[in-house]
Amino acid sequence: xxxxxxxxxxxxxxLTVLLALAGCNKYNEETTKxxxxxxxxxxxxxxxxxxxxxxxxxxxTNQDIPHLDPHGTSSNTSFRVTYMLYxxxxxxxxxxxxxxxxxxEKWDLPEDGVTYTFYxxxxxxxxxxxxxxxxxxxxxxxxxxxxxxxxxxxxxxVIDENSFEIIDEHTIKIKLLKPFSPFLKTLGTVFGNIVNPxxxxxxxxxxxxxxxADKDMGSGPFVLDSWARGQKLVLKANSDYWGxxxxxxxxxxxxxxxxxxxxxxxxxxxxxxxDDTMLSPDVLKQLEGADGIEILKSxxxxxxxxxxxxxxxPLDNVKVRQAIAHxxxxxxxxxxxxxxxxxxxxxxxxxGMFGYNDAVKLYDFDLEKAKELLKEAGQEKGFKLEIAxxxxxxxxxxxxxxxxxxxxxxxxxxxIKSLAWPTYLDLVTSGKHQLAIGGWTPDYADPDxxxxxxxxxxxxxxxxxxxxxxxxxxxxxxxxxxQTVDEGRREEIYKEIQAIMAEEVPxxxxxxxxxxxxxxxxxxGFEINPMNTWYVPFQxxxxx
Amino acid sequence: xARRLFSSPLTLIGxxxxxxxxxxxxxxxxxxxKDPLEVNLGQKLLPxxxxxxxxxxxxxxxxxxxxxxxxxxxLKIGLLVxxxxxxxxxxxxxxxxFVGGVVDQIIMRITDxxxxxxxxxxAMSIAAALxxxxENVLLALAITWWPWYTRIVRxxxxxxxxxxxxxxxxxIGANPIRVLFKEIIPxxxxxxxxxxxLDLGFVILAAAGLSFIGLGAQPPSPEWGAMLSSSRExxxxxxxxxxxxGLAILVTVLGFNLLGDGLRDLLDPKNR
Numbered sequence: 079x080x081x082x083x084x085x086x087x088x089x090x091x092x093l094t095v096l097l098a099l100a101g102c103n104k105y106n107e108e109t110t111k112x113x114x115x116x117x118x119x120x121x122x123x124x125x126x127x128x129x130x131x132x133x134x135x136x137x138x139t140n141q142d143i144p145h146l147d148p149h150g151t152s153s154n155t156s157f158r159v160t161y162m163l164y165x166x167x168x169x170x171x172x173x174x175x176x177x178x179x180x181x182x183e184k185w186d187l188p189e190d191g192v193t194y195t196f197y198x199x200x201x202x203x204x205x206x207x208x209x210x211x212x213x214x215x216x217x218x219x220x221x222x223x224x225x226x227x228x229x230x231x232x233x234x235x236v237i238d239e240n241s242f243e244i245i246d247e248h249t250i251k252i253k254l255l256k257p258f259s260p261f262l263k264t265l266g267t268v269f270g271n272i273v274n275p276x277x278x279x280x281x282x283x284x285x286x287x288x289x290x291a292d293k294d295m296g297s298g299p300f301v302l303d304s305w306a307r308g309q310k311l312v313l314k315a316n317s318d319y320w321g322x323x324x325x326x327x328x329x330x331x332x333x334x335x336x337x338x339x340x341x342x343x344x345x346x347x348x349x350x351x352x353d354d355t356m357l358s359p360d361v362l363k364q365l366e367g368a369d370g371i372e373i374l375k376s377x378x379x380x381x382x383x384x385x386x387x388x389x390x391x392p393l394d395n396v397k398v399r400q401a402i403a404h405x406x407x408x409x410x411x412x413x414x415x416x417x418x419x420x421x422x423x424x425x426x427x428x429x430g431m432f433g434y435n436d437a438v439k440l441y442d443f444d445l446e447k448a449k450e451l452l453k454e455a456g457q458e459k460g461f462k463l464e465i466a467x468x469x470x471x472x473x474x475x476x477x478x479x480x481x482x483x484x485x486x487x488x489x490x491x492x493x494i495k496s497l498a499w500p501t502y503l504d505l506v507t508s509g510k511h512q513l514a515i516g517g518w519t520p521d522y523a524d525p526d527x528x529x530x531x532x533x534x535x536x537x538x539x540x541x542x543x544x545x546x547x548x549x550x551x552x553x554x555x556x557x558x559x560x561q562t563v564d565e566g567r568r569e570e571i572y573k574e575i576q577a578i579m580a581e582e583v584p585x586x587x588x589x590x591x592x593x594x595x596x597x598x599x600x601x602x603g604f605e606i607n608p609m610n611t612w613y614v615p616f617q618x619x620x621x622x
Numbered sequence: 623x624a625r626r627l628f629s630s631p632l633t634l635i636g637x638x639x640x641x642x643x644x645x646x647x648x649x650x651x652x653x654x655x656k657d658p659l660e661v662n663l664g665q666k667l668l669p670x671x672x673x674x675x676x677x678x679x680x681x682x683x684x685x686x687x688x689x690x691x692x693x694x695x696x697l698k699i700g701l702l703v704x705x706x707x708x709x710x711x712x713x714x715x716x717x718x719x720f721v722g723g724v725v726d727q728i729i730m731r732i733t734d735x736x737x738x739x740x741x742x743x744x745a746m747s748i749a750a751a752l753x754x755x756x757e758n759v760l761l762a763l764a765i766t767w768w769p770w771y772t773r774i775v776r777x778x779x780x781x782x783x784x785x786x787x788x789x790x791x792x793x794i795g796a797n798p799i800r801v802l803f804k805e806i807i808p809x810x811x812x813x814x815x816x817x818x819x820l821d822l823g824f825v826i827l828a829a830a831g832l833s834f835i836g837l838g839a840q841p842p843s844p845e846w847g848a849m850l851s852s853s854r855e856x857x858x859x860x861x862x863x864x865x866x867x868g869l870a871i872l873v874t875v876l877g878f879n880l881l882g883d884g885l886r887d888l889l890d891p892k893n894r
Contacts, residue, residue: 364859414663479681483661494841
C-alpha cells in the first residue's frame, strides 16, 4: 500500500512537470528528426559548418498544408508550394506588385475591352517533358471554373468555358464576358496556375482533384519530391526548367507546430527561414540582434480587421458600430501589441496601393464619445457581445483581451470565442458570429480585390463579406469600377466607397501590418512582396 | 483518529495546502492585490517585483492575482466533477451489485465502454464536441469519471451483499430499496470516497490539461492551464509567466493527493 502511494505521488509529480514543460518536451521530439536526415546525402561535417548545406533550404511553418490542387485550395500554406510547382501566364516577382511575363512572353491588350491575346514561350515544358501549349491554358482555366472552389471565385462572371479561342499551339485568345480591368493581375495569382492537360486521364468524377491533391503536374522551377503529411514537404529543383534553374537543390517545408520550437531551431541554424506569421512581435523583439539571425522588415499590404455582423442586433445600428469603433484603443494595439510593426488605417485598401484614400474618417479612442453614442442608440444599459478569434494567434488573442477590458468600461460585456481555424471559418462565413477578428492580404494589387470581397453584397459569408454589409450604392460603384478602364475614374470610385464604409463602419481596421520575417543571415536573395507575404521566392534564394 | 491523521507529516502538509487553497478561494477578492482581468499593455511581461510579486503576463495582468483567482476555478471544477460523478457512480454500482443479473450486465457493460477509452482522450473528444468552455470541461470530466466509482462500489457491494446485517434487514421485511440505501450503500462507500478524495487532484490536473490545449477556460479566465498555454511562446524570455501557474498546479495537485493518501491510510480497514 505504501509503495503504491509513493508511485501515485511520483506519477502526479511527473505529470505536472510534464505539463509545465510541454513546450520544451515537444522540442526534444523535433530535434530527433533533424532536417539532414532523409533525402540529401551530404556528409555530416558540412552540416556543422556555419550555414549548413548550401544546397538545402529549411523553411518552417506552423500551419499544415491541406492539399496541392492549385485550383481547389484557399490555404496560404498550399499557395506557397504550388506557386513553385506551377507556372502562370504572368507572375509576381520580388517586391513588385505589378505582373511580369512568365509563360506568356507577351500579350495584346484588348481593343474591344474584352479580348486578350497571349503568346506563349515556346521553350516552356511541363515536368514530364510535354510542352506548355495554348490547350493547357484553356484546360487549366476551364478546370478552375468546373471545380467551383477558391479559384473559381476569381474567374466566375469574368470568363466561362466558351471564352477561349486557340489560334495556334502557342497563341490563345481569351474573350471576357464583360470588361474586367484587373483581369491580367488575376492571372498572376496562384489560381492562374497552368496544369498539365494530361491530368484529364486521371480526372475521375471530381476533375482530378483527389488525384492532384498530393501530386504535381506543373511546369515550375521546383518539382514535388516527397510529402509526409503534417511533417515535411520536400521540393527538388527542376534541373530541366525552361527558365532560370534554381540555385537551391532541395527545399524542405517543415511543419513545426510549436513556435517556441521553431525559434530554437532557427537559433541553432537548423532552419533558415520562418513563416512570417509564426512568431509574435514580443518574440521577434527578443530575437532582434541574436547571433546569425536577421529580422527582415518590409512594408506590407496585410490589414487586420474586426468585422461586425450587421445582421445581428444591436450591431445593425450604425451608432452602436460607431461607439464600438470609438472603444478600440488603436494606439495601444499598434504600440503595445504589435510593438510598432503596424500603422493606423481607415479602410481595407492598404497605404501604398492604388486607390488608397488617406482622407477617410478615423475613429479616435474615446470612451466618453462611445458612451454618448450608445446612449443615442438607446443602448446605454449595455449588452453582451461575442467576438470570435482563431486559436494559436497571440496577436489576435491579445487584441481581443484588450477590447474586452475596454468594452467593459462602456457597458459592453465581450465574450471571447477562441476557435480552431476550420470552426472559426465555418462560424464567420455562415454569419453566426457577432464580432470576429481577422486579417486580409490581397492576392493582387487592385482595390477591386479587397473591396469586392469585403463590401459587395454578393460576397456575404463565404465570399468574405463577414460584416454581411449590404449597401446598394456601394454595390453599384463596385460594379462600375470593374468595368471602367479609366484609372482616374476608378480611383475616384474606390475612394468614395472607402469614405462611405468609414462612415457606416461595418468593419474596424485596427492596423496595416509591417511584415517582419526572421531569417538566418546566410540567406541571400529573399525579397518580401508586400502583397503575398506567404510567397517565398525559393527559386531566387541562395545560401552562403 | 485525529492523532493518527496528524501523525503523518505528509498528510499534514497536504491538509495545510488544501486549507490554504480553500482560504484563497474564499478570500480571493481581499487577498489579491490587483484586478486579475485588468489589462495594462504598458506594463506587459514585467519580471517579478515588489509591485507584481509574480510578474505580469503578455497583456500586463498581475500574475499573482490571477493565480489566486485561479484557485476558485480549479477548486470549483475539482469539487463539482466529483460531486456529480460520485453519486451517479455510487448508485449505479450499488444497483449493479445488489440487483445482479441482467441489470448488472447492462450497467457494467456500459461502464466498460466508458473505461475502454483512455480517460483524458474521452474527455478531450467530449469537450471538443461540446465546444470550448469551462462548463463543458466540467461536464466532459464528470462523464469520464463516474465509471470508476461504479466499479469500486459494485465490488464492495458484492462482498457485503450476503453479510449477516444485510440478511437480517431482509428478514425483518425491509423493502429492497431501503436495504440498498440504508444498509448496502453506507457500508460499501468507503473505498469509493477515498478514491474521490484522491481524484480531486487528478480532476484539477485534467481540467488544466484540457485548458492548456485550448478546450477549456477561455480568455480572460485566470485558469492555470490556460495561463500556462498562453505563456508557452514567451517561455524563454519571461520565465515567470509559465513558472508560477505551473507551480500552482503542482502544489494543488500534490496537496490533494497527500491528503487523499492520508485519508486512505486512516479509513481503509485493511491498513489498520
